[in-house]
Amino acid sequence: xxxxxxxxxxxxxxxxxxxxxxxxxxxxxxxxxxxxxxxxxxxxxxxxxxxxxxxxxxxxxxxxxxxxxxxxxxxxxxxxxxxxxxxxxxxxxxxxxxxxxxxxxxxxxxxxxxxxxxxxxxxxxxxxxxxxxxxxxxxxxxxxxxxxxxxxxxxxxxxxxxxxxxxxxxxxxxxxxxxxxxxxxxxxxxxxxxxxxxxxxxxxxxxxxxxxxxxxxxxxxxxxxxxxxxxxxxxxxxxxxxxxxxxxxxxxxxxxxxxxxxxxxxxxxxxxxxxxxxxxxxxxxxxxxxxxxxxxxxxxxxxxxxxxxxxxxxxxxxxxxxxxxxxxxxxxxxxxxxxxxxxxxxxxxxxxxxxxxxxxxxxxxxxxxxxxxxxxxxxxxxxx
Amino acid sequence: xxxxxxxxxxxxxxxxxxxxxxxxxxxxxxxxxxxxxxxxxxxxxxxxxxxxxxxxxxxxxxxxxxxxxxxxxxxxxxxxxxxxxxxxxxxxxxxxxxxxxxxxxxxxxxxxxxxxxxxxxxxxxxxxxxxxxxxxxxxxxxxxxxxxxxxxxxxxxxxxxxxxxxxxxxxxxxxxxxxxxxxxxxxxxxxxxxxxxxxxxxxxxxxxxxxxxxxxxxxxxxxxxxxxxxxxxxxxxxxxxxxxxxxxxxxxxxxxxxxxxxxxxxxxxxxx
Amino acid sequence: xxxxxxxxxxxxxxxxxxxxxxxxxxxxxxxxxxxxxxxxxxxxxxxxxxxxxxxxxxxxxxxxxxxxxxxxxxxxxxxxxxxxxxxxxxxxxxxxxxxxxxxxxxxxxxxxxxxxxxxxxxxxxxxxxxxxxxxxxxxxxxxxxxxxxxxxxxxxxxxxxxxxxxxxxxxxxxxxxxxxxxxxxxxxxxxxxxxxxxxxxxxxxxxxxxxxxxxxxxxxxxxxxxxxxxxxxxxxxxxxxxxxxxxxxxxxxxxxxxxxxxxxxxxxxxxxxxxxxxxxxxxxxxxxxxxxxxxxxxxxxxxxxx
Numbered sequence: 001x002x003x004x005x006x007x008x009x010x011x012x013x014x015x016x017x018x019x020x021x022x023x024x025x026x027x028x029x030x031x032x033x034x035x036x037x038x039x040x041x042x043x044x045x046x047x048x049x050x051x052x053x054x055x056x057x058x059x060x061x062x063x064x065x066x067x068x069x070x071x072x073x074x075x076x077x078x079x080x081x082x083x084x085x086x087x088x089x090x091x092x093x094x095x096x097x098x099x100x101x102x103x104x105x106x107x108x109x110x111x112x113x114x115x116x117x118x119x120x121x122x123x124x125x126x127x128x129x130x131x132x133x134x135x136x137x138x139x140x141x142x143x144x145x146x147x148x149x150x151x152x153x154x155x156x157x158x159x160x161x162x163x164x165x166x167x168x169x170x171x172x173x174x175x176x177x178x179x180x181x182x183x184x185x186x187x188x189x190x191x192x193x194x195x196x197x198x199x200x201x202x203x204x205x206x207x208x209x210x211x212x213x214x215x216x217x218x219x220x221x222x223x224x225x226x227x228x229x230x231x232x233x234x235x236x237x238x239x240x241x242x243x244x245x246x247x248x249x250x251x252x253x254x255x256x257x258x259x260x261x262x263x264x265x266x267x268x269x270x271x272x273x274x275x276x277x278x279x280x281x282x283x284x285x286x287x288x289x290x291x292x293x294x295x296x297x298x299x300x301x302x303x304x305x306x307x308x309x310x311x312x313x314x315x316x317x318x319x320x321x322x323x324x325x326x327x328x329x330x331x332x333x334x335x336x337x338x339x340x341x342x343x344x345x346x347x348x349x350x351x352x353x354x355x356x357x358x359x360x361x362x363x364x365x366x367x368x369x370x371x372x373x374x375x376x377x378x379x380x381x382x383x384x
Numbered sequence: 385x386x387x388x389x390x391x392x393x394x395x396x397x398x399x400x401x402x403x404x405x406x407x408x409x410x411x412x413x414x415x416x417x418x419x420x421x422x423x424x425x426x427x428x429x430x431x432x433x434x435x436x437x438x439x440x441x442x443x444x445x446x447x448x449x450x451x452x453x454x455x456x457x458x459x460x461x462x463x464x465x466x467x468x469x470x471x472x473x474x475x476x477x478x479x480x481x482x483x484x485x486x487x488x489x490x491x492x493x494x495x496x497x498x499x500x501x502x503x504x505x506x507x508x509x510x511x512x513x514x515x516x517x518x519x520x521x522x523x524x525x526x527x528x529x530x531x532x533x534x535x536x537x538x539x540x541x542x543x544x545x546x547x548x549x550x551x552x553x554x555x556x557x558x559x560x561x562x563x564x565x566x567x568x569x570x571x572x573x574x575x576x577x578x579x580x581x582x583x584x585x586x587x588x589x590x591x592x593x594x595x596x597x598x599x600x601x602x603x604x605x606x607x608x609x610x611x612x613x614x615x616x617x618x619x620x621x622x623x624x625x626x627x628x629x630x631x632x633x634x635x636x637x638x639x640x641x642x643x644x645x646x647x648x649x650x651x652x653x654x655x656x
Numbered sequence: 657x658x659x660x661x662x663x664x665x666x667x668x669x670x671x672x673x674x675x676x677x678x679x680x681x682x683x684x685x686x687x688x689x690x691x692x693x694x695x696x697x698x699x700x701x702x703x704x705x706x707x708x709x710x711x712x713x714x715x716x717x718x719x720x721x722x723x724x725x726x727x728x729x730x731x732x733x734x735x736x737x738x739x740x741x742x743x744x745x746x747x748x749x750x751x752x753x754x755x756x757x758x759x760x761x762x763x764x765x766x767x768x769x770x771x772x773x774x775x776x777x778x779x780x781x782x783x784x785x786x787x788x789x790x791x792x793x794x795x796x797x798x799x800x801x802x803x804x805x806x807x808x809x810x811x812x813x814x815x816x817x818x819x820x821x822x823x824x825x826x827x828x829x830x831x832x833x834x835x836x837x838x839x840x841x842x843x844x845x846x847x848x849x850x851x852x853x854x855x856x857x858x859x860x861x862x863x864x865x866x867x868x869x870x871x872x873x874x875x876x877x878x879x880x881x882x883x884x885x886x887x888x889x890x891x892x893x894x895x896x897x898x899x900x901x902x903x904x905x906x907x908x909x910x911x912x913x914x915x916x917x918x919x920x921x922x923x924x925x926x927x928x929x930x931x932x933x934x935x936x937x938x939x940x941x942x943x944x945x946x947x948x949x950x951x952x953x954x955x956x957x958x959x960x961x962x
Contacts, residue, residue: 077547097550110548114566127553175552393768397780400765404787404841407798410808414801421806467676471958477673484958486680488951492892494899494943496916497936500923501687504694504933524683527676535958557668585791588901588916592923602793609797609906618801621794628790636782 018242019052020228026089028053028211029074029179034083035235036069043069045235046083051179056205056212058222061232062258067215070232071181074213075104087178098127103177107184109168111156117143117167118152124175142170145204162193169201173208180205182214186221198224219259223247231255247305252384256303261338263309263349265302269294269381276376282345287320288379301382308378309351311339311364312371319373325349327368337362341372408625415618432619442604442620449584449601452515456522457579463523464530464575469560471531472538490528498525499592506593513595521593522583529582530575537571538564573635581628688940695933696726706929730934740918740935744942747915750829750904751897754836758893759886761837762844766885767878769845770852781849788842796835796906803831803907827909835903840896844889851885852878884957891950895943915939 019025027050036044044066051057059067072078073085076097085092092100103124111120121139130138143149146166156164165185172180185201186194202225205212216222222229223243230240231254239246239255250256253264267281269291277291279300288302316322323343331338332355339351351372355362364370415433418426436442467487470477477483490498502521506513541564549559565572587602594600601624605617697706734740769780787795802808803825810822825831855878863873901916908914913921915935923932 075547075551077550096555097547098553098555102551104548104551106544106548108542108544110542110544112545112549112563123549123554124552127558171548171552389768389771389773393771395768396764397768397772400761400768400841400845401780401783403761403838404784407795407802407838408787408790410801411794411798463676463679466672467680470673470676474669474673479677481955483673483677483680484955485948485951486677486684488954489947490684492895492947492950494896494916494939496899496901496919497691497940498684498687500919500932500936501691502683504690504929505683505687508690520683524680527679539958581788581790585793587793602791605793605797606902609800617797621791621797624794625790629786632782632786640778 017054017227019054020050025052027051028055028088029213030086031070031073032084032086034070034073034080034085036066036073036078037081042235044073044080047235047237048083049230049237049240051211051213053178053211054209055227056202056214056225058226058229059213059215059232060217060219060222060229060258062217064234065232066235067232068183071104071183071213071215074179075102075181076100101175101178102181103172103175103179104181104183105168105172105185107187109156109164109188111164111167111171113156115155116152117148117154117156117159120156120167121171121174124171128175138174142174145173146170161188162197165189165197169204173204173210176208177210179211179213182212184216185214186216186218194221201225223259229259231258233258249380250303250382253301253303253382256382261306261350261352263302263304263306264382265304265347265349267300267302269296269298269300272296277381279381283323283343283347284345286379287376288381289377291381292383294381294383298383302379303382304374304379306338306350306352307336309349309372309374311341311351311353312373313364313368315371316373320376321379322371322373323349324369324371327364327366327370330362330364330366332362339364339370341370343372411618412622412625415615415622417615417618420615432615433623435616436619436623439616441599442601442616445599445601445604446620448515448598452519452522452590452600453580453583456519456526456583457576459519459523460527460530460579461572461576464527464579465534465572467527467531468534468538472535487528487531490525491532495525495586495588496592499589502589503592513593514598517593517595518590518598518600521589522579522586525586525589526579526582529578530572533575533578534568534571537568541568570635570638573638577631577635584624584628691933691936693726694930695730695937696728697930697933698725698727698729699928699930705927730931731938733931734934734938742912743915743918744938746912747898747900748942750832750836750914751894751900754833754840754897755890755894757833757837758840758844759890762841762889763848763886765841766845766848766852769849770855777853784842784845784849792839793902795839796903799831799835799838800826800906803834826907829908831907832904832914835907836897836900839903840893843892847885847888847892848882849885851882855881884953887953888950888957891946891953895946895950898943899939 029051031047031049034044034047035042047066047070059070061067069078073080074087074092076092076095079093087100087102112123115123118139121142122135125135125138139152140149143152146169148163148166148170151159151163156167159167165188169185182201186197189197198221201212214222214225223246226243228240228242229246231238231246233254239251241249246255246259250259250262256262256264265281265283265286267279267286269277270280270285271278272291272294275290277288277294279286279288279302281302286302288304291300294300310316315324325341325343327339328342328348329340331340334355336352336354339353341349341351343349349372416428416430418429418431420426467483471480471484471487474480499521502517502524503513506517511517545563545567546559549563550556554562585602586600587606590600590603591606594603601620605620608614608617694706700706765784769777769784772780800807805822805824805826807825809825810819813819814822859877859881860873863877864870868876899916899919900914901920904914904917905920908917919932919935919939922928922935
C-alpha cells in the first residue's frame with residue numbers, strides 16, 4: 001500500500017471527525033489553567049486545553065517550550081504548581097503515576113535491560129495482577145500488532161533501534177490505556193524508518209481507537225500525524241487547530257513562522273472592505289484576505305506563504321499584489337526551487353515554484369529582475 | 385585520538401604498581417620461608433601455616449573479626465544504600481545539610497576521634513563492650529563508604545527506567561526493588577565488599593570499642609607485632625590477602641558481565 | 657521530587673531518610689557531644705574514670721551541680737605542657753609533607769593510568785585498588801619487614817655496596833612518610849584518576865590545534881580540569897593523616913609523637929580520659945575547616961552530577 005493511499009484511508013475515516021467543534025462533547029483530557037514553575041523558571045504558563053477521545057493530538061514547539069513538562073504532568077511525573085489536570089472529568093491531582101490509566105512511550109524507550117522483550121511487555125499487566133495465562137496471550141497479541149513475533153526471548157541490547165521502539169510501543173499499549181503519551185517517539189530514528197513508523201502509528205491509533213498525545217519539535221511530524229496541533233512557546237499555547245487551519249490560518253507571527261516558511265511584510269491597515277483588507281507597507285499598497293478583528297490604522301503584518309507567490313520575469317497585468325525585485329539566491333531542491341528576492345524597498349521575500357519541466361538551466365536565476373505577485377485570498381493579516 | 389602512552393607514563397605506572405605490590409609480594413614469599421629470620425632463606429616451607437592453625441587465640445580472633453565484618457558490612461550496606469537514595473533522589477529535604485555532613489564526615493575523620501567518641505558513648509550508656517559494640521562502631525564508620533559508592537552509581541542511573549515502571553503501574557518501593565536494585569547491584573556489592581574489608585582491617589576503632597573476649601584479628605596481630613616479627617603473622621596476612629583478592633576478582637568479573645550488557649545498550653544509542 | 661503527594665508516599669520517603677539519619681545522629685553526632693562533655697570533666701579513680709557524671713535522675717539541681725563541676729583544666733594542661741603543642745605541630749607537618757609526596761606520586765600514577773589504552777584501564781584500576789582491599793595493618797607490617805635493620809632494603813643496599821653499615825630506617829620520620837605514602841596512595845590516585853578519565857580528549861586536540869606544545873597543554877588544560885579530583889585527594893589524605901596512629905606507632909620513633917599517638921597514650925596508658933577527650937576536641941577544631949571544605953566539595957559534586 002503506498003504512503004499516500006494509506007494516509008488518505010486513515011484521514012478519510014477521520015474526515016468528519018471534529019469533536020472539538022461540538023459544544024456538547026465532553027473532553028477526555030482537560031488541562032485547567034495549569035502552570036508549572038521550577039524555582040524562578042516558569043515552564044508552563046496558565047495553559048488551558050481540551051483533548052477529546054479518539055484524537056491524535058500533537059504538542060508542537062521548540063526546545064524548552066514546556067511541551068514535555070505538560071505531557072509529564074498528565075503522566076503524573078510532575079505536579080502542577082497551579083491548576084488541575086482532569087481525565088474523564090476526574091481530577092488527577094492526588095493520583096500517583098502508577099495509578100493513572102495513562103501510559104507513556106519514553107523518548108529513550110526506557111526498556112528494562114535486565115528483562116526480555118516478553119518480560120518488558122508483560123511488566124504492566126503483572127503489576128495489575130493479571131493471571132499468567134492471560135498475560136501470555138496479551139503479550140503475543142501485542143507482538144503481532146507491532147510485528148515483532150519471534151523476538152520474545154531477546155533482551156533489549158540485542159535489538160535494533162526500530163525494534164526497540166516497537167517494544168516500547170507494545171509495552172505502553174498492552175494495558176489499553178485511555179490515553180497514550182508519546183515523547184518525541186521518532187527522534188532517534190533515521191529518515192526512512194521515521195516515515196514508515198509514522199504511518200504505522202496512525203494505523204495503530206485508528207485501529208485501536210485510542211487517544212494519542214504526541215510531543216514533537218518536528219513540524220512535519222505534527223502535520224502528518226495529528227488531528228489537531230497545539231503550538232507552544234515559552235510555556236504558553238499559541239494556537240490549537242487542525243494542521244490545515246494552523247498552516248493556512250495562523251493567528252500569530254510565531255505560529256506562522258514555526259509551522260512553515262512564510263513571508264511577513266509589516267504595514268499599517270489602511271482600509272477594510274467585504275472580503276478583503278488593504279494595508280500600506282514599504283512595498284506599497286497590498287491586499288489581503290479579511291482581517292478579522294484588526295482595526296484601521298493598526299500595525300499589522302501581511303503573511304503569505306512562498307508557494308502561493310508567483311514569480312515571473314515580466315510584470316503580470318492584473319495582479320492585486322505585485323512587487324518587483326532582484327533575485328539574490330536560488331535554492332534548488334529538485335522538486336521545487338526557492339527564490340530569495342530582494343524587493344526595491346529592501347525587503348526580502350521568498351517564492352517557491354515547482355520545477356514542472358526537466359530543464360537543467362532554469363529560466364530564472366540569480367541577479368535576474370523579477371516580479372512577485374499573489375492573489376489577496378492567499379495572504380492573511382496578522383495582528384501579533 | 386590515540387592516547388599517547390609515553391615512556392614516562394609507562395614508567396610511572398610500572399613504578400607505582402611496583403611500589404604498591406613489592407611489600408606485599410615480599411610478605412607473601414616470606415610466609416613460606418623455612419627460617420624464622422628474614423636474613424636467612426630456609427627453603428620453601430608451610431610450617432608457619434601449620435603453626436597458625438595450631439594457634440587457637442589467633443584463630444579465635446580471626447573468627448571474631450570475620451563475624452563482625454559480615455554483620456557490620458551487611459548493616460552498613462543497608463544503611464548506606466538508604467542514605468544514598470535519600471541524598472540522590474530526595475534532593476532538598478529539611479536537614480539535608482546536616483545529613484550530608486554526617487554522611488561524609490566519617491570518611492575523613494581520624495579514627496582515634498571516632499573510636500574515642502564511640503567508646504565514651506557506650507560507657508555513658510553503660511553497655512557491655514564486646515562483639516556488638518565493635519559491630520555498631522564499624523557499621524557507623526563503613527556506611528559512609530557504601531553511601532559514596534552507591535550514590536555515584538545512582539547519579540548516573542537512568543531515571544526514565546524508574547518512571548517507565550511507575551507509568552506501568554509499579555509503586556515506588558516495588559520499582560526500587562524490581563528495577564533499580566537489580567541494575568545497580570554491582571555498586572551495592574562493591575559497597576558491601578568495601579565495608580567488609582574496612583571492618584576486617586580496622587585496628588584503632590576496634591581497640592577503643594572492644595571488650596574482653598572479643599579480640600579482633602588486627603588487635604591480635606598488632607599486639608604480636610609489638611613483640612617482634614614472626615612469620616606466623618606473614619602466614620595469616622597471606623591468607624587474608626588471598627581471600628580478599630579472590631573475593632574482589634570474583635565480584636568484578638560478575639559485575640563486568642552484567643555491565644558489559646548494559647554498556648552495549650548505552651552504546652546502541654538511547655537518545656536523550 | 658514532587659510536592660503534594662499522598663501521605664503514604666511521604667511516609668515511606670521519611671523513613672528512607674530517617675533511618676540512616678537517626679543512626680548517624682545517635683552513633684556519630686551524639687558521641688562528639690559526649691567527648692566535649694568529658695573534656696570538661698576531671699579524671700577519677702572510679703568506673704567510669706571521670707567525674708562529674710551526668711545523672712538524669714538528679715533533676716535540675718543535679719544538672720546545675722554538674723555544670724558547676726565542669727572545668728577547662730584539661731585545656732589549660734594542653735597549653736601548659738609543650739609536649740602537646742609539639743605533637744600537634746608534628747602531626748600537621750608530617751601530614752603536609754606526606755600529602756605533598758602523595759600528590760606528586762599519585763598524580764604521576766593517575767596520569768599514566770588515564771593515558772593508558774582504554775582496554776587495560778579497568779585492569780590498572782583494579783591493580784591500584786586491590787592493595788587497598790587488603791589489610792592496612794598488614795601492609796604497614798610489610799614495611800617493617802623491609803625496613804628493619806636486617807631487613808630487605810639493607811640487604812640490597814649492602815649487596816650493592818652502597819653502604820658499609822646497615823642504617824636504621826625504622827623509628828625515623830622517613831619511615832613514617834614511606835608508610836603513610838604507601839597506605840594512602842589509593843586515596844590520592846582514585847579521585848585524580850576519576851577526574852582525568854572524564855576529561856574530553858578533544859580539548860587537548862583543540863589546544864594543540866591552537867598552537868600549544870604538550871607540556872604547556874598539560875599545565876593550561878589538564879591540570880586545571882583535574883583540580884576537583886586533586887582537591888578531593890588532598891583532603892581525603894591530609895585530614896586522616898593528621899590523626900594517624902598505627903603508622904607512626906609501628907614505624908616511627910619515640911622522640912616526638914604524632915597527635916594520634918598522644919591521644920592513644922593519654923587514653924590507654926595514662927587512663928586520663930578527660931585529657932584525651934580534650935586532645936580530641938582540639939584536634940577536631942583544627943580539622944574543622946578542611947572537613948567542612950571537603951563536605952562542601954562533595955555536595956557540590958553530587959548536585960552537579962544529579
